[in-house]
Amino acid sequence: MTVSMRAGYQGTGPGPITPDGCAVELYARLxxxxxxxxxxxxxxxxxxxxxxxxxxxxxxxxxxxxxxxxxxxxxxxxxxxxxxxxxxxxxxxxxxxxxxxxxxxxxxxxxxxxxxxxxxxxxxxxxxxxxxxxxxxxxxxxxxDWHERVPRERVDPAGFTVRLVSAEPVGDGVNSVRARYVFPDATWTQTFLSRPxxxxxxxxxxxxxxxxxxxxxxxxxxxxxxxxxxxxxxxxxx
Incomplete structure (x- = not known):
C-alpha cells in the first residue's frame, strides 16, 4: 500500500506504514x-x-x-x-x-x-x-529526560528490543527521533518529529x-x- 508520508516522518519494515511512520504490523504485535x-x-x-x-x-x-x-x-x-x-x-x-x-x-x-x-x-x-x-x-x-538519554535500549519481556537510536535537533525546539524495534523475525524503524x-x-x-x-x-x-x-x-x- 502506498501512502504519502508527512514531512519529517518515515517508517520501514514489513507491512503497511501509516503517514506518520507507524508500522501496522508492529503496532499489532506490541x-x-x-x-x-x-x-x-x-x-x-x-x-x-x-x-x-x-x-x-x-x-x-x-x-x-x-x-x-x-x-x-x-x-x-x-x-x-x-x-x-x-x-x-x-x-x-x-x-x-x-x-x-x-x-x-x-x-x-x-x-x-x-x-x-x-x-x-x-x-x-x-x-x-x-x-x-x-x-x-x-x-x-x-x-x-526522554530526549536526553540517547541512545538507549530496552529488552521487552515479550522477547523484542526497543532502541531509541537518536533525537537530533531540527530547529524551533523540535527533535527528529529515530526508534528501532527488533524482533526475532523482523525489524521496524520509525522516524518522527517531537517537541520536548x-x-x-x-x-x-x-x-x-x-x-x-x-x-x-x-x-x-x-x-x-x-x-x-x-x-x-x-x-x-x-
Whole structure:
C-alpha cells in the first residue's frame, strides 16, 4: 500500500506504514503494559471513552474488556481494521467533530508532543470539543529526560528490543527521533518529529486550550488527568 508520508516522518519494515511512520504490523504485535490499569483507576467504571489515535487497538481491547464504551479514532484504515469490540472512526484527529461528548477523552502515544504547535493546538481543541461536562482528558507525555538519554535500549519481556537510536535537533525546539524495534523475525524503524515540553510548557499548552491538570497519575508524570477550567497561568511555550 502506498501512502504519502508527512514531512519529517518515515517508517520501514514489513507491512503497511501509516503517514506518520507507524508500522501496522508492529503496532499489532506490541504488548499492552500497565496503561489500561492507569486509565481504569482514573475514570468512572463503564465511562464513554473517546480514544484519539487508537492504532491497532493495543489499549482499545483491554479497555473494552474492562467495560468501557470505546469510540476508537485513527486516520489509518489499516490500523482500524485490527480493532475489535469498539466503534471505529477514520479521521485525522485535528479534523474530528463527531457532534458528541464523552466522559473521557484520551490522547496517548505522546501525541501532545507534536512538533508543529498548530497541530498540537488542533489536537487539544478536538479533546475539548468532545469533552462532556464534568469529564476528563487523559494525556500520555514523554518522560522529562526522554530526549536526553540517547541512545538507549530496552529488552521487552515479550522477547523484542526497543532502541531509541537518536533525537537530533531540527530547529524551533523540535527533535527528529529515530526508534528501532527488533524482533526475532523482523525489524521496524520509525522516524518522527517531537517537541520536548517541560512541565510548565505542557501545563501552559493545556491552559491555552481551556484545560488544567487535575492530577498526575504516575510518579514520573507521564500520565495526566486534565479537566476543563483555568490553568496555572500563561507560562510556557506557545
Amino acid at each position: 504488548p499492552v503494559g500497565d496503561e489500561p490499569d492507569i486509565v481504569a483507576g482514573a475514570v468512572p467504571k463503564g465511562a464513554r471513552l473517546l480514544e484519539l489515535g487508537c492504532g491497532a487497538g493495543r489499549m482499545t481491547h483491554p479497555l473494552v474488556e474492562r467495560g468501557f464504551a470505546v469510540t476508537a479514532v485513527d486516520e489509518s484504515q489499516d490500523m482500524l481494521d485490527r480493532v475489535r469490540g469498539a466503534r471505529t472512526v477514520r479521521s485525522a484527529i485535528e479534523a474530528l467533530d463527531l457532534g458528541e461528548r464523552f466522559d473521557v477523552v484520551m490522547l496517548a502515544s505522546f501525541l501532545v508532543h507534536a512538533g508543529d504547535p498548530d497541530v498540537r493546538r488542533g489536537l487539544l481543541r478536538t479533546c475539548v470539543r468532545h469533552l462532556a461536562e464534568g469529564g476528563c482528558v487523559l494525556f500520555q507525555r514523554e518522560g522529562e 515540553l517541560t512541565r510548565e510548557q505542557f501545563e501552559g499548552a493545556l491552559a491555552e486550550a481551556g484545560l488544567r491538570v487535575d492530577r498526575y497519575l504516575t510518579e514520573d508524570r507521564t500520565w495526566v488527568r486534565a479537566v476543563a477550567g483555568p490553568g496555572p497561568g500563561e507560562a510556557g511555550e506557545r
